[in-house]
Every structure is written in C-alpha cells, then in structure tokens.
Amino acid sequence: MSLKVSDLRVYYRTLRGDVRALDGPAFTLADGEIMGLAGESGSGKSTLGKSLIRLDGRMKYVGGAVELDGDEVPVWDDRKMNDFRYKRISLIPQYAMSAMNPTRKIGRMTAELLESRGVRFREVREELNRRIELVGLDVDVLDRYPIELSGGMKQRVVMVLSTLLNPSLLIADEVTSALDVSTQRAVAETLVEFRDRRFVKSMIVVTHDISLVYQIADSIMVMYAGRLAEKAPARTIIEAPRHPYTKMLISALPEVGVKYAEKRLTGIPGSPPGLLDPPKGCRFRARCPLASEECEEQPPFVEVERDHYVACWKAE
Amino acid sequence: MRKYFGRKIFVYALTFFAAVTINWMIPRFMPGDPVQSRLARASLSNPEASQAMRDYYNSVFGLDMPVWQQYLNFWGSLFKGDLGVSIWLFPTPVTEVIMDAVPYSLGLLLPAILLSWVIGNKFGAYAARSKWLDNTVLPVGYVLTATPYMWLALLLAWSLGIVGGFFPSSGAYSFALRPEFSWVFVSSLLEHWFLPFLSLFLVSLGGWAIGMRNMIIYELESEYANYLQALGAPRRLIRRYAFRNAMLPQLTGLAVQLGTVVAGALLTEIVFSYPGLGFLILQAIQNQDFFLLQGVFLFIVAGVLIANFIIDIVYVLVDPRTRIQMQGGAK
Structure with missing residues (x-):
C-alpha cells in the first residue's frame, strides 16, 4: 500500500470563519494504482491534491494523518515537507503552461531546480534526455525558453520535469483541462506510460472530466462537499455506482451514439451546500431523491464490496 | 534582429522629425517679439538707429526670411551642428550655452x-x-x-x-x-x-x-x-x-x-x-x-x-x- 490518508482535515481560513473544504476523507492507494479524483467545483478534490504536497497560505491543517510507503508525511510542517516534495511526492500543476520561469531556458531552470534539491544535474541529464524523447520532444527544447514551446509541449516538459526523480506519488491536478481533445488523450496516455515504466509508483489524477479519467484510471474516487462519496474500480463507478450522487453524476454525462437533439441532457438539480457552516449529516441530503431521516446522521465510508467504498445509508 | 532594429530606428527617426518640427514651431508661435525686447534693452531714442538695429538683428537671427525658408535653414544648420546664436547671451552660440x-x-x-x-x-x-x-x-x-x-x-x-x-x-x-x-x-x-x-x-x-x-x-x-x-x-x-x-x-x-x-x-x-x-x-x-x-x-x-x-x-x-x-x- 503506497498511500494511506486517514481523516485528513484541511480548512480555508476566511474572515467569516473556517471553510471546511476537506473534511476527513480516509482512503488508501495501492502501489501502481492510478486513481481518478472526481467531483464538481468546490468538492474539495483540488484541496485534497494540494494538501498532499503543499498547503498554501490560506489553508490550515486541522487534523488527520498521511502515510506514504510506511512513513508519516508531515503535511502540517512546510519545512519538513521539503524532504518529501519532488523526491517522493510530486505534482503536475493545473497551470502547467505557465509553470516555468519565463526568463530562464528550460534546461537551465531544471538544472537550478535539481541542484537546489541536492541532485547533480549531470547525473540525471541522460535520463532527462531519454524521457524528453519518450514524450515525443526534441532534446533541444532544453535550450529554449518556455515561450518558444506550444501549450502541449510545455505540458509534456512539465510532466517529465515533475517525475524526473521517480516519486512514489504523483498528483496530476486538472492536467488536461486546458488542452484540446486530441492533446488530452495524449497526455492521459503519457500518464499511464509513466506508471507502466515505473517513473511514478502511484498517481492521483484530479479532474472533473470523468469520461477522460475513466480511460486511464484503475479506480475513481468521487468527492462531494469536502467528503468522500464513493471509491471503486473505474469500471464499477461508471457501470454500477452505488452512491446517489455518483449515479446522478454519471447519468449527467453525454453518451456516445445518443443524439441529444430530442433528449435534453439532465443535470443535478440544486447546488452543493456552503462549507462555512455545512449541514449536519449527509451533505448530499438536500439534493438527494432518496434522503430520509437516517441521513441526518453522517453515513460512514464503508466497503460494500471488494474495493468498493460508499458513504451512503441507502447503498446496501 | 536587423529587421527589428530597422523598424525601431525608423520609428525613432519619425519621432525625431516630428519633435524637431514642433520644437521649431513653439517659440515662433509664442506671443512676443525677441528683437523688440532686445531693442528695448538698448533703449535707443533715435528711431533710425532703432530701425538699423532691428534690421541687423533680424538678419543675424534669420528672421527676415519667409517662414518656410527659416524652417529649411533650421534643418540645414541642425545637421551642421549649428543651433544658432542665443538672444539672451548674445552673441554666444546656443550649442556653447547648452554645453x-x-x-x-x-x-x-x-x-x-x-x-x-x-x-x-x-x-x-x-x-x-x-x-x-x-x-x-x-x-x-x-x-x-x-x-x-x-x-x-x-x-x-x-x-x-x-x-x-x-x-x-x-x-x-x-x-x-x-x-x-x-x-x-x-x-x-x-x-x-x-x-x-x-x-x-x-x-x-x-x-x-x-x-x-x-x-x-x-x-x-x-x-x-x-x-x-x-x-x-x-x-x-x-x-x-x-x-x-x-x-x-x-x-x-x-x-x-x-x-x-x-x-x-x-x-x-x-x-x-x-x-x-x-x-x-x-x-x-x-x-x-x-x-x-x-x-x-x-x-x-x-x-x-x-x-x-x-x-x-x-x-x-x-x-x-x-x-x-x-x-x-x-x-
């Protein structure tokens, strides 16, 4: 088991109080597992992704623990986290297009970054070249400035850069959302290839695009309003979801081969609750067609089948 | 590289031309007559002498020529590095005063x-x-x-x-x-x-x-x-x-x-x-x-x-x- 997150709580500090963006998810990630992390905006999926590598200034660690390959990850301690960053946990950011310093040549920036982390650039240079070629780029991109590359090229460079030290865990945060469809596909396949070649051991792919993540992920975890709703193998999530939210989410996706001229795509009525002062019990209750009295108590995230976890009283 | 600087230099030349032209115009369209004020400073009582001095100054400063001629002369002498003679510190050349x-x-x-x-x-x-x-x-x-x-x-x-x-x-x-x-x-x-x-x-x-x-x-x-x-x-x-x-x-x-x-x-x-x-x-x-x-x-x-x-x-x-x-x- 590569990653184990238990009851992690990270709140956003605001003037009006704490926004409970991440309210105690507990899950595990197996070695070699690619997990898609899905949910709508504000569900806490990005917060979870960030919490595992670097809390930004507004985020406050409240409780919970993270374990990576048997070692405790001190997510609350910015300085101690530096030992884990890049070497054991790495990130492909949402903003990969602008993730590189515009006034440094890519190779020089890479060298400076590596040297600052105590890695000799000369020693990884060959591997870097190999991987640059693996993602279909020319080695001479290292002698260029980021502005000289197209968006897709920059994305690939960042992917190589982020995984260069073979981290145990890679967080890919909305990596495909700024790309066109064909590039999306290529990026997704590269992620799988990186795993297969053991550049990274396991991966969390944060996305709101379930249909894309379905193609690459081994499992999919759905979040709702700061909590986990369901985690299961990718196929199960798509074909036999148990949580009413997942069901509605999946049914809101367009299907291949269906013409939507006559039939309107349906969404999920209502909107997620505010997390400044979230309602007690199941947070999906207000939008849930099945809600009843027992939902006033928070349902536990339990394994209903092998590798299939659901947080819903009605999921049996 | 050459194209970039060529374009830049062209823009700078154009700006220079416009600025110099405006620069030439401004003092001439300002109210007042510099020769008159010099004459006033000399305080001559004899109108004939005064006329002679006026003619002299006008020719020294080139003010007796038509305006377009003055403008062309201005460019001509500019390229020779000659900015004319100062009226205030007559007869010191302007370049010297500036330097x-x-x-x-x-x-x-x-x-x-x-x-x-x-x-x-x-x-x-x-x-x-x-x-x-x-x-x-x-x-x-x-x-x-x-x-x-x-x-x-x-x-x-x-x-x-x-x-x-x-x-x-x-x-x-x-x-x-x-x-x-x-x-x-x-x-x-x-x-x-x-x-x-x-x-x-x-x-x-x-x-x-x-x-x-x-x-x-x-x-x-x-x-x-x-x-x-x-x-x-x-x-x-x-x-x-x-x-x-x-x-x-x-x-x-x-x-x-x-x-x-x-x-x-x-x-x-x-x-x-x-x-x-x-x-x-x-x-x-x-x-x-x-x-x-x-x-x-x-x-x-x-x-x-x-x-x-x-x-x-x-x-x-x-x-x-x-x-x-x-x-x-x-x-």
Missing part, C-alpha cells in the same frame, strides 16, 4: 536617478519579504512619492540650507570661486550639489521601492513560483527568479526617467538656482530666446530618444521574450 549647462544637469540627475533606482529596488525587494520593513518602507515610500519634488526642494533648502546652514542653498559653486580643478572648487561644487541631489533622490526613491515591492509580491505568487515551491525548491532560488523578473518593468520605468533626465529637474534647478538645462529653459522663456529654447528642447528630445533606444537594446539582452518576438518565432 556649459549640460554637465550640471547630468551631474545632478544621473546619480539621483540611478542611485534612487538601485536603492529603491533593493528596499522594495526586502520590504516584500519582511513584515517589519513593509510596514515602514511602504508608508514612507508613499509619502515620498506623493511629495512634489520642488516642495521637498524648498523644504530642504530652507531647513538644511537657510536655517541649519549645513549646505549652501543656491548656485552650483561659491560665487567667490572660478571654475578650476582644485580641491576648494570641487568641494564647493559638491556642497552645492548635495541638496538638489537629495531632493531628487528622495522623491524618486519612494516610487521605485513601492513599485518593486508590488512586483516582487506579484512574482512570488505567480505560477512558476508556486510550482517551484511545490517541488521543494529553496526560497533563495525562487526569490532570485522573482527579483530578476520583477526588474523588467522597473527597467522600463528607468528608461522613461532617464529620458527626462534633463527636463525633469526644471523646478529643482530653479529652486536652487542651479545652472543646468532646466534653469536655461526658464531663462530662455523669460528672454524670448527662440534659439536657446529650441536648442534645449532639441537636446531633451534627443536625450529621450537615445535613452529609450538604449533600453530597447538592454531589454533584448535581459528578456528572452522580446528576443523571440523579434525573430517572429513565438508560437
């Missing part, structure tokens, strides 16, 4: 602008990462930038010059001395230089510090900085990048400042009766000295253009993005 004033203006402004730029940027960069400094540098900076520089000049001249008596408050050197290369003269020069310098230095210091602070904060929150932090890069590296990138807009600001190196000190030079170009402008206007005014303006225009051109080149060296655009290669 006498230039060292004072440059000596005052170059150190003031460059030092305030360097120190302001350093302060601003430090302020961006220290709460304590931020809370002191920022308010002081705002007060300084908001201070009209001639007001600060007056304040300094009054407090340190007249009341305190630490520094002389007018002129470029003591009236008892004549320019020579001696310890006495140089120290007098420095004493007279200090207050005008200080007033210019202080006012621009605040602006640079605030600008740099804001730029650094912006850069430290940019996405590349976030990415580096997520990968555990040390602060030193991130700050180095941020500082370098924040310098680029500051460099543009410096270019603009350097361009106005001469005109900017007009009021300071008047307050301290400092014999630089700004002081000359005032004298030229008061004495309706077309040629001197023209000459000074021309000098300023050339200064602005040259400074901008230099910064264009520097920019190409420090910012790869301009280099790429120049080759038309950005995709």
Whole structure:
C-alpha cells in the first residue's frame, strides 16, 4: 500500500470563519494504482491534491494523518515537507503552461531546480534526455525558453520535469483541462506510460472530466462537499455506482451514439451546500431523491464490496 | 534582429522629425517679439538707429526670411551642428550655452536617478519579504512619492540650507570661486550639489521601492513560483527568479526617467538656482530666446530618444521574450 490518508482535515481560513473544504476523507492507494479524483467545483478534490504536497497560505491543517510507503508525511510542517516534495511526492500543476520561469531556458531552470534539491544535474541529464524523447520532444527544447514551446509541449516538459526523480506519488491536478481533445488523450496516455515504466509508483489524477479519467484510471474516487462519496474500480463507478450522487453524476454525462437533439441532457438539480457552516449529516441530503431521516446522521465510508467504498445509508 | 532594429530606428527617426518640427514651431508661435525686447534693452531714442538695429538683428537671427525658408535653414544648420546664436547671451552660440549647462544637469540627475533606482529596488525587494520593513518602507515610500519634488526642494533648502546652514542653498559653486580643478572648487561644487541631489533622490526613491515591492509580491505568487515551491525548491532560488523578473518593468520605468533626465529637474534647478538645462529653459522663456529654447528642447528630445533606444537594446539582452518576438518565432 503506497498511500494511506486517514481523516485528513484541511480548512480555508476566511474572515467569516473556517471553510471546511476537506473534511476527513480516509482512503488508501495501492502501489501502481492510478486513481481518478472526481467531483464538481468546490468538492474539495483540488484541496485534497494540494494538501498532499503543499498547503498554501490560506489553508490550515486541522487534523488527520498521511502515510506514504510506511512513513508519516508531515503535511502540517512546510519545512519538513521539503524532504518529501519532488523526491517522493510530486505534482503536475493545473497551470502547467505557465509553470516555468519565463526568463530562464528550460534546461537551465531544471538544472537550478535539481541542484537546489541536492541532485547533480549531470547525473540525471541522460535520463532527462531519454524521457524528453519518450514524450515525443526534441532534446533541444532544453535550450529554449518556455515561450518558444506550444501549450502541449510545455505540458509534456512539465510532466517529465515533475517525475524526473521517480516519486512514489504523483498528483496530476486538472492536467488536461486546458488542452484540446486530441492533446488530452495524449497526455492521459503519457500518464499511464509513466506508471507502466515505473517513473511514478502511484498517481492521483484530479479532474472533473470523468469520461477522460475513466480511460486511464484503475479506480475513481468521487468527492462531494469536502467528503468522500464513493471509491471503486473505474469500471464499477461508471457501470454500477452505488452512491446517489455518483449515479446522478454519471447519468449527467453525454453518451456516445445518443443524439441529444430530442433528449435534453439532465443535470443535478440544486447546488452543493456552503462549507462555512455545512449541514449536519449527509451533505448530499438536500439534493438527494432518496434522503430520509437516517441521513441526518453522517453515513460512514464503508466497503460494500471488494474495493468498493460508499458513504451512503441507502447503498446496501 | 536587423529587421527589428530597422523598424525601431525608423520609428525613432519619425519621432525625431516630428519633435524637431514642433520644437521649431513653439517659440515662433509664442506671443512676443525677441528683437523688440532686445531693442528695448538698448533703449535707443533715435528711431533710425532703432530701425538699423532691428534690421541687423533680424538678419543675424534669420528672421527676415519667409517662414518656410527659416524652417529649411533650421534643418540645414541642425545637421551642421549649428543651433544658432542665443538672444539672451548674445552673441554666444546656443550649442556653447547648452554645453556649459549640460554637465550640471547630468551631474545632478544621473546619480539621483540611478542611485534612487538601485536603492529603491533593493528596499522594495526586502520590504516584500519582511513584515517589519513593509510596514515602514511602504508608508514612507508613499509619502515620498506623493511629495512634489520642488516642495521637498524648498523644504530642504530652507531647513538644511537657510536655517541649519549645513549646505549652501543656491548656485552650483561659491560665487567667490572660478571654475578650476582644485580641491576648494570641487568641494564647493559638491556642497552645492548635495541638496538638489537629495531632493531628487528622495522623491524618486519612494516610487521605485513601492513599485518593486508590488512586483516582487506579484512574482512570488505567480505560477512558476508556486510550482517551484511545490517541488521543494529553496526560497533563495525562487526569490532570485522573482527579483530578476520583477526588474523588467522597473527597467522600463528607468528608461522613461532617464529620458527626462534633463527636463525633469526644471523646478529643482530653479529652486536652487542651479545652472543646468532646466534653469536655461526658464531663462530662455523669460528672454524670448527662440534659439536657446529650441536648442534645449532639441537636446531633451534627443536625450529621450537615445535613452529609450538604449533600453530597447538592454531589454533584448535581459528578456528572452522580446528576443523571440523579434525573430517572429513565438508560437
């Protein structure tokens, strides 16, 4: 088991109080597992992704623990986290297009970054070249400035850069959302290839695009309003979801081969609750067609089948 | 590269042409007649003598020709480096008058602008990462930038010059001395230089510090900085990048400042009766000295253009993005 997150709580500090963006998810990630992390905006999926590598200034660690390959990850301690960053946990950011310093040549920036982390650039240079070629780029991109590359090229460079030290865990945060469809596909396949070649051991792919993540992920975890709703193998999530939210989410996706001229795509009525002062019990209750009295108590995230976890009283 | 500079030079040439033309027009369309005022100064009673003098002056200054002829002659003599004869300091050539004033203006402004730029940027960069400094540098900076520089000049001249008596408050050197290369003269020069310098230095210091602070904060929150932090890069590296990138807009600001190196000190030079170009402008206007005014303006225009051109080149060296655009290669 590569990653184990238990009851992690990270709140956003605001003037009006704490926004409970991440309210105690507990899950595990197996070695070699690619997990898609899905949910709508504000569900806490990005917060979870960030919490595992670097809390930004507004985020406050409240409780919970993270374990990576048997070692405790001190997510609350910015300085101690530096030992884990890049070497054991790495990130492909949402903003990969602008993730590189515009006034440094890519190779020089890479060298400076590596040297600052105590890695000799000369020693990884060959591997870097190999991987640059693996993602279909020319080695001479290292002698260029980021502005000289197209968006897709920059994305690939960042992917190589982020995984260069073979981290145990890679967080890919909305990596495909700024790309066109064909590039999306290529990026997704590269992620799988990186795993297969053991550049990274396991991966969390944060996305709101379930249909894309379905193609690459081994499992999919759905979040709702700061909590986990369901985690299961990718196929199960798509074909036999148990949580009413997942069901509605999946049914809101367009299907291949269906013409939507006559039939309107349906969404999920209502909107997620505010997390400044979230309602007690199941947070999906207000939008849930099945809600009843027992939902006033928070349902536990339990394994209903092998590798299939659901947080819903009605999921049996 | 050649295309880029070719285009730049063309634009600069065009600007120069327009500026020189306007520059030629302004004094001529100003109300008043310089020859008349010279005659008044001579206070001749005999109208015939007065007419003879008027004709003489008109021909010396070339004012008896049609306007278009004057304009063409102006360009012609400009290329020969001849800016005409000053009316105020008749018969000294304008170039000579200007050349006498230039060292004072440059000596005052170059150190003031460059030092305030360097120190302001350093302060601003430090302020961006220290709460304590931020809370002191920022308010002081705002007060300084908001201070009209001639007001600060007056304040300094009054407090340190007249009341305190630490520094002389007018002129470029003591009236008892004549320019020579001696310890006495140089120290007098420095004493007279200090207050005008200080007033210019202080006012621009605040602006640079605030600008740099804001730029650094912006850069430290940019996405590349976030990415580096997520990968555990040390602060030193991130700050180095941020500082370098924040310098680029500051460099543009410096270019603009350097361009106005001469005109900017007009009021300071008047307050301290400092014999630089700004002081000359005032004298030229008061004495309706077309040629001197023209000459000074021309000098300023050339200064602005040259400074901008230099910064264009520097920019190409420090910012790869301009280099790429120049080759038309950005995709």
